[in-house]
Amino acid sequence: YIYGGGWNEAQTGSGTEALTLGLSKEWKSFYNSQDGTYNYENYMYEIHKGLDCSGYVGWTIYNTLETKSNHGNGYVLKAEEMTKSFANMKLGSYKDSIQNAKPGDIVSMANAHVYIVLAVCEDGSLLIAHSSPPGVKISGTYDQNGNSNSQAVEYAQKIMKTYYPDWYSRYPDCTVDSSFTEPSNVSLFHWNSKTLKDVDKLNSMTVNQIIQTLFQ
Structure with missing residues (x-):
């Protein structure tokens, strides 16, 4: 980073x-x-x-x-402006909520951060890719009940440990804080099919299927 x-x-x-x-x-x-x-x-x-x-x-x-x-x-x-700006560029649509997030969606945070959604877990937590100190990594958000030991964190740890072991050995933290999904802090950009097609049908896959498609 x-x-x-x-x-x-x-x-x-x-x-x-x-x-x-x-x-x-x-x-x-x-x-x-x-x-x-x-x-x-x-x-x-x-x-x-x-x-x-x-x-x-x-x-x-x-x-x-x-x-x-x-x-x-x-x-x-600017991170906090990406979702609206990309929508204004006619690349997709903007929402001031991350409900019904999909793989590939971009989330801007009002406190100047931005990340990419990789998958939505059953407990409501998001598996994400982003660059945050110490660097580019895959992380998991809290679940919908505010628990930090979410499914997404577990998935993130497995991915980083399996596919990026050197990085994981140095920087094992795969958790992000509650601000990443705080309703008042986030907005969402969803690609339109003209700009970015879901060739692999990720939107209809389970989390495990998404991970298998992306990393194997």
Whole structure:
């Protein structure tokens, strides 16, 4: 996680990495130079070394929708404005609620964070992908009753431990706090089928089927 990572030097929009298809070699080399004591505050605005929350979501969308690097303005925007902005761009629809969230939906948080929904669990918890200190990771929210030991957290731990063991050994925390689903703090963006088709039919899958499709 780099505060300002993914943005341009002026912090007004997408930077080089967020307009590039594929992974930056500098991200991996910077990761390899760190350990479990990593503190993002020591690397503020060293924008080429990693991604912040908006940078990650913007990079992910660019790599999903675009077919060549350095095309257009990209998708890096202020985290709290992403859901409304993407709806205004006619890419999908906006809701001020995360009820009925679907895989691929984007959630903006009023306290300046943004994440991608991977799956909705039976207990109402969300399995999510986001960039938050110490970095890009898969996490689980609290369940609908406010319990932190949710199904999504359990799934997140299994995914990170199985598929990203080196990361998990350094940074094992896969839980996010209650603000991630607090009704007054969140809004949701849902893609329209013209912009992003659900080719794998993730919307009709169980959580286990989604995980198997994404990670195996």
